[in-house]
Amino acid sequence: MRAIMVGVDGSQHSEVALRYAMEIADLAGAEVIGLASVAGDFDGEAPLDEHAVEELEALAALPEAVVGWFRDALDDCAETCARADVEFTAHMLAGRPAQVIPEEAQACDLVVLGAKSRHDSEMVLVGPTAVQVTRSCIKPVLITRGEHRPIKRVMVGYDAGPASGHAVEWVADLARAGGWEVAVVSGAMPESSLAEGVEYAATLVETRGVTPETMLVEGDAPAIIFEQARAWQPDLIAVGGPHRGALSGFFLGEAWPEIVEQADVPVLRWR
Numbered sequence: 001m002r003a004i005m006v007g008v009d010g011s012q013h014s015e016v017a018l019r020y021a022m023e024i025a026d027l028a029g030a031e032v033i034g035l036a037s038v039a040g041d042f043d044g045e046a047p048l049d050e051h052a053v054e055e056l057e058a059l060a061a062l063p064e065a066v067v068g069w070f071r072d073a074l075d076d077c078a079e080t081c082a083r084a085d086v087e088f089t090a091h092m093l094a095g096r097p098a099q100v101i102p103e104e105a106q107a108c109d110l111v112v113l114g115a116k117s118r119h120d121s122e123m124v125l126v127g128p129t130a131v132q133v134t135r136s137c138i139k140p141v142l143i144t145r146g147e148h149r150p151i152k153r154v155m156v157g158y159d160a161g162p163a164s165g166h167a168v169e170w171v172a173d174l175a176r177a178g179g180w181e182v183a184v185v186s187g188a189m190p191e192s193s194l195a196e197g198v199e200y201a202a203t204l205v206e207t208r209g210v211t212p213e214t215m216l217v218e219g220d221a222p223a224i225i226f227e228q229a230r231a232w233q234p235d236l237i238a239v240g241g242p243h244r245g246a247l248s249g250f251f252l253g254e255a256w257p258e259i260v261e262q263a264d265v266p267v268l269r270w271r
Contacts, residue, residue, distance in 0.1 A: 001024075001028040001029075001030045001109045001110065001173075002030050002031070002108075002109060003030055003031050003032075003033055003107065003108040003109055003110075004021045004024060004025050004028075004030050004031070004032050004033065004108060004109065004110045004111075004112060005021075005032075005033045005034075005035055005101070005104065005105055005108040005110070005111045005112070006018050006021040006032060006033070006034055006035070006077075006111075006112040006113075007035055007036075007037070007097060007101060007111070007112070007113045007114070007129075007133075008034045008035060008036045008070070008073050008074055008077055008090075009036065009070070009073065009097075010069055010070065010072070010073035010076075011114065012114075013114030013115060013144070013146070014073070014113075014114045015114070016114050016144050016145070016146065016147060016148045017112045017113055017114035017142075017144045018032070018034070018077055018080060018081075018112075019148035020112055020142060020144050020148060020151075020266060021110075021112040022080070022081060022084055022086045023148075023150065023151060024110070024112075024142075024151075024174065025086050025087075026084070026086060027174050027177045027178045028173075028174060028177075030109065031086070031087035031088065031089060032077075032081055032086055032087065032088050032089070033088075033089050033090075033091060033108055034074050034077045034078070034088060034089070034090045034091065035091050035092075035093070035100070035101060035104055036070040036071075036073060036074055036090075036091070036092040036093070037092075037093050037094075037095055037096065037097040037100040037101060038067060038070050038092065038093070038094055038095075039094075039095065039096045039097070067092075070092055071092065074090040074092060075090075077090065078090060091104070096129075097129045097133070098128065098129045098132035098133055098136075101113075101129075101133050101137065102133055102136045102137040102138070105133075105137050105138070105139045106138065106139070108139060109139065109140070110139065110140050110141075110142060111133065111137055111139055111140070111141045111142070112141075112142045112144060113129075113130045113133060113134075113141065113142070113143055113144070114143075114144050115130050115143050115144060115145060130143055131257075134241070134257075134260060134269055135257070138271065139271075140166075140170070140268060140269065140270045140271065141268070141269050142236075142266055142267070142268045142269075143260050143266060143267050143268075143269070144266045145263075145264065145265060145266055149235055149265075150235070151178060151180060151235045151236050152178075152179065152180060152181060152235055153180065153181045153182075153183070153232065153233065153234045153235050153236075154171050154175065154180050154181070154182050154183075154234055154235065154236045154237075154238060155182075155183045155184075155185055155225070155228065155229060155232060155234035155236070155237050155238070156168050156171050156182065156183070156184050156185070156201070156237075156238045156239070157185055157186070157221060157224075157225050157237065157238070157239040157240070157259070158184050158185065158186045158197065158198055158201050158240075159186060159187070159194070159221070159240065160193075160194050160197035161240055162240070163239075163240025163241055163270050163271050164239065164240030164270070165201070165240070166240065166270045166271070167238040167239060167240050167268065167270040168184065168201045168204060168205065168238075169204065170238065170268070170270060171205070171238055172204055172205040172207070172208045172210070173208065175205065175208055175209075175210040176208045176209045176210055180210065181210075181212075181213075182205050182210055182212035182213070183212060183213040183214070183215060183228070183232055183234065184198055184201050184202055184205070184212050184213070184214050184215070185214075185215040185216075185217065185224060185225065185228045186198045186214075186215070186216055186217075186224075187216075187217060187218060187219055187220065187221060187224050188216045188218075189216075189218055190216060195216055198214050198216060199214070202214050213232075215228050215232075220255065221255035221256075221259070222255050222258045222259055222262070225237065225239070225259055225263075226259075226262070226263070229263070229264070229265070234265060235265055235266075236265055236266045236267070236268060237259065237263055237265060237266070237267045237268070238267075238268040238270065239255075239256045239259055239267065239268070239269060239270070240256070240269075240270050240271070241256035241257075241269040241270065241271055256269050
């Protein structure tokens with residue numbers, strides 16, 4: 001992992017996202033890219049990074065107060081990363097975040113976005129931008145919650161599909177460096193092919209020097225994930241989320257949006 005992109009808008013939620021991005025970057029030896037996407041009075045339909053001149057003109061057309069707000073937010077991120085000795089690069093682009101972030105994410109390995117805590121309000125917790133980015137982005141997306149809590153325990157939802165396999169690999173690669181405890185949970189019946197897959201996933205984690213717990217519980221994916229999370233208390237949940245129309249395992253399939261929306265802790269959706 002070389003680059004982690006974090007959405008920056010000057011809010012408390014984006015500050016929390018930065019903290020998680022820094023934590024993972026420190027473990028992976030990656031840089032953090034802070035992306036501020038500033039929407040204004042333009043159609044935003046054309047690819048904004050196609051011509052540098054058009055990009056500059058779009059930013060110049062925005063009110064100085066708006067541009068200044070995002071510039072200050074990026075400067076704050078740079079200072080925070082500098083204090084932690086994490087490499088940081090700032091980017092400010094004109095356009096709607098839901099469109100700009102997936103486009104720019106193609107040059108990074110992970111996208112981190114902040115969302116509300118489950119205790120913030122009864123309103124929708126994952127806003128439309130995070131929902132759209134999570135669905136459209138071809139790179140892994142980590143949705144964080146209301147406050148930063150150092151990652152020590154990670155639960156992975158596994159269904160033998162390629163996406164959940166990648167999630168297991170990602171966790172395994174960082175678990176030893178971070179001292180993480182790992183649990184692999186699946187809706188597998190004992191002695192089934194999926195149960196065998198879970199054992200294979202556990203073995204993969206063990207090759208990184210970490211012995212995971214395995215949890216085989218019959219049922220639907222969201223219910224199982226939430227039930228096991230209440231008992232095991234992870235700091236992060238990792239699941240696979242295939243593209244629409246892609247072949248996926250029966251356990252997770254299209255259940256990941258519900259997991260992202262309702263989880264009390266950050267959720268990584270891997271593709």
